Each structure stands twice: as structure tokens, then as C-alpha cells.
Amino acid sequence: MDLRGKKVLVTGAEGFIGSHLTERLVELGADVTALVQYNSFNNWGWIDTFDKEVLNSIKVETGDIRELDGMNRIIKGQEVVFHLAALIAIPYSYLSPMAYVRTNVEGTTNVLEACRNHDVQKIIHTSTSETYGTALYVPIDEKHPMQGQSPYSASKIGADKMAESFYRSFNMPIATLRPFNTYGPRQSARAVIPTIISQILAGKNEIKLGSLTPTRDFNFVKDTAEAFIKVAESDRTIGEVINAGSNYEITIGDTVKKIIDIIGKDVKIICDEERIRPEKSEVNRLWADNTKIKELTDWAPRYSIDEGLAETVAWIRENMKHYKPDIYNV
Template sequence: MHLKNKKVLITGSEGFIGSHLVEKLVELEAEVTAFVLYNSFNSWGWLDTLDEKYKKHIKVFTGDVRDENSIRKAVEDKEVVFHLAALIAIPYSYYAPSAYVDTNVKGTLNVLQSCRDFNVEKVIHTSTSEVYGTAQYVPIDEKHSLQGQSPYSASKIAADMMAESYYRSFETPVATIRPFNTYGPRQSARAVIPTIIAQILAGAKEIKLGSLTPTRDFNYVKDTVEGFIKVAESDRTIGRVTNIGTGKEISIGELAKKIISLTGRNVEIICEEERIRPEKSEVNRLCACNKKAMDDAGWKSQYSLDTGLIETIHWIEKNLQYFKSNIYNV
């Protein structure tokens, strides 16, 4: 499938990954409709910050994935749907689990049903590496068991199974993309990399983090977005899950030391109790097997961790006003 001139809908378009995906699809000359969560401020999230060369080529549709009527209206004439809208903060899912079910499970159901009803050509459903839980073996391939180690991951497992059921029951052309830990410009301080960078650039002499021993497979946002494009374009991804990750892991502690070194600051790392997940909820190791991404979609990461971190540091330095670095952002 070629995306040029395709009528494309992106849910979660105003968010971190979604806004980068909007830019990429405009560059590919798709007809882009950006689905944005309705709010009385008429805020389009990160889309408000895009260069005019992108904004003039997108249509913005305000609605809520939890509402089936607004989703149906948005999907009605579309050929390709990228479904990214979700609640994603793990700590907040401990306090508001029902909100995660409403948004991540029911929201996904609404998208899938509308895509089925209107015969959408391809649906790209967004999963997360968190559904694997702590790695039972590495690298983690798509056959690895799923473990609901937080209400967030449990809701995403349910959403993934809903997507699979629509493919198996109704032949809805769903492809599930499973990105490992994405980072880069526009990511909120809820995530570890911008948390570290924002605290350092704000002048902190101590940076506060949760557990330092878990390892993660960090994927630069431009690579993740390219994964979305490749999964959408390939017919071989329909009805399948595709990991998007580098195949390399680094501990949070070593990551923090690397970022400190790249910024040239003298900073101490503090492990703060408030930021530590419950013991059985912590995912201790994630490292992707990306063979299927390479074989089925022709995708491979292009950015090294250092290159991606440097670009992220430069962006946060210019946009530090968006970060409340002295407050723990759940």
C-alpha cells in the first residue's frame, strides 16, 4: 500500500508520537485528518506547535474515542486509520484504572467497529512493549507471553486482543504495532528520559528517579514513526503483531549517567521512594527482537541512542517552559 493521496485518520494525533506521525504523513502527501480530544480550550496539543507547512495540510477533528458516535463520524470516509489514542502513564493507572479501561479498551473497540462498518482498508493499532511484562527471555519476540503487571498494561493487552478478535472474527484488516520505549522531542516529563533531561537543564544538583536497575530498549521517535509507516504499507503485517525496537537494552541508571555526560553537568542521581513502582508491578527487563519488523515490513532503526538523546536534549533546552521539573509528573 502507498499512503500518498490516501484518506488517513490518526487518533491521538495531538500527542507525542501522534504529532510526529502527522508530520511524516503530510510529507508523504497523504490526506490527513487529525483526531484530537475535545476540550473547551480548543487546544490541539502538540499540533498547535507544528510549522505552518504541516498545519495547512491537515484537517482537525475534535472528539473522544470513548464516544462511538464521534469516532464513526471521523472514520466514515477514511481509507487508513492509525489508532494511537490512549492513556499511557503507568503510575496514574494505579489511581484511575477504570479510566484506562474506558479509553484503551472501549476506545479501541469503538475504532475497530467503525473501521469494520466503513470497510477501512487498513487499521494500525498501537500496542506497547509493557504488555510483555518482565522479559522471560531476550530478545523478546512477538510470541512472548503477555503479563498484566499494571492496570495500564492490562488495558493494552485487552485492546490488543480486541484488535486480534476483529481480524479473526470479521477479517478487519488490522495490524498491531508494538513499539518499545519511544523517546524524543515533545515527550512529556511523565517519561524517564525527559524527566532526567528537564531536571538537569533546570539546574538541579540532584535528579530524582525511580528504580535504577530495570533495563529498557529505547527507540527514537523518528524511528518509531517510520515503523508505523512501514507496518501500514506492508500487506504482510495484517493480522499480526510487529515489534518496533532496537534490540539493545540499557539500565535506567546507566541511561542517566549517559545523559549527564552528554549535558556536561555535575549531577547526583537519587532514587526516590515515591517514584518506585510496586515490586510485582515493575517491569525489570525489556529488549526487542525486531526480526519480524525487518522481514515483514523492511524496518530497521536508524538512530543511535546518543544521536537521539542529543537531539532530545537540544529540543528540551529550547522548550524547557513546558516542563515542571520540580514536580513528579505521574
């Protein structure tokens, strides 16, 4: 599928990954509608920071995926839907599990139902590596069992299964992309990499983190956005669940060391009990097998961890106004 000229909707377009994907779709010549969550301030999230040329190239719709009538109205006439809208913060899912069910499971179902009602040509549903839980074997391929180790991951498992059911029950053209640990410019401090960087750049000599021993398969956001594009373009991805990862694992502790080297300031790490997940909920190891996405598309990660971290540090340094390093953001 050639996305040039296609009527494309991105849900969650105001967010971290969604905003990068929206910009990339504009570059490719797609006719982009950006769905942002309705709010009385008319705040469009990261879309408000777009260059005027990009902003003038998209249509912005406000709505809520938890509301089916709105999804039918917004999705009518769209040819491709990238569904990224979700509640994603793991710590907050411990505080409000039902919010995750309503947004991630029920909201996804509304998007899928609206896509079915209006014969959308391709739907790319967003999963997460958190659905795998702690690795039972590595690298993690798409056949790895799913484990609901947090209310967030359980809600995403539910959303993934709804997507699978719509493909199997209604023969809908759905592909599920499962990104591993995306990071980069615009990511909020609820995630570990911007938490580390923003605390150091704020001048702190001691930074607070959770556990340093878990491993992650970190992926730069521009690589993740490109994975969405490649999965959409390939007809071979329909009905498939597909990892997007680097096939490289690194501990949180070693990630801290890389960031310290880039910034050039030594700091002391404080283990903050508030930031540690419950024992049975912690995902101790994530390492992606990316064989399948390479077989089905021509995608491969372009950014090394060092290149991606350097670009992220530079961006956060210029945009510290978006961060509150003294507050633990769940």
C-alpha cells in the same frame, strides 16, 4: 500500499508519537485528518506547534474515542486509520484503573467498530512493550507471554485482544504495532528520559528518579513513526503483531550517565520512593527482538541511543517552558 493521496486518520494525533507520525504522513503526501481529544479550550496539543505549512495541510477533528457515534462520523470516508489515542501513564493507572479500561479497551473497540462500519482499508493498532511485562527470556519476540503487571498494561492487553478478535471474527485488515520505549522531542516528563534531562537543565544538582536497575530498549521517536509507516505500507503485516525496537538494552542508570555526558554537568541521583513501582508491578527488563518487522517490511532503526539522546537534549533545552521539573508528573 502507497500512502500518497490516501485519506488517513491518526487518533491521538496531538500526542508525542502521534504528532511526529502526523508530520511524517504529510511529508509522504497523505490526505491527513488528525483526531484530537475534545476540550473546551480548543487545545490541539503538539499540533498547535506545527509549522503553518504542515498545519494547513491537515484537517483537525475534535472528539473522543470513548464515544461510538463520534467515531463513526469521523472515520466515515477514511481509507487508513492509525490508532494511537490512549491513556499511557503507568503511575496514574494505579490511581484510576477504570479510566484506562474505558479509554484503552472500550475506546479501541469503538474505533474498530467504526472502521468495520465504514470498510477502512488498513488499521494500524498501537500496542506497547509493557504488555510483555518483565522479560521471561530475551530478546523478547512476539510469541513472548503477555503479563498484566499494571492496570495500564492490562488495559493494553485487552485492547490488543480486541484488535485480534476483529481481525479473526470480521476479517478486518488490522496490524498491531508494539513499540518499545519511545523517547525524543515532545515527550512529557511522565517518562524517564525527559524527567532526567529537564531536571538537569533546570539547574538541579540532585535529580529524583525511581529504580536505576531496570533495562529498556529505547527507540527514537522518528524511528517509531517510521515503523508505523512501514507497517501500514506492507500488505504482509495484516493480522500480525509486530515489535518495533532497537534490539539493544540499556539500564536506566547507564542512560543517566549518557545524558550527564551530553549535558556536561555532574549531578547526584536521589532514589525517590514515590517514583518506584510496586514490587510485583515493576518491569525489570525489556529488550526487543526486531526480526519480524525487518522480515515483513524494510524498516530498521536509524538513530543510535547517543544520536537520539543528543537531539532530545537539544530540543528540551529550547523548550523548557513545557516542563515543570519541581513537580512529579504521574
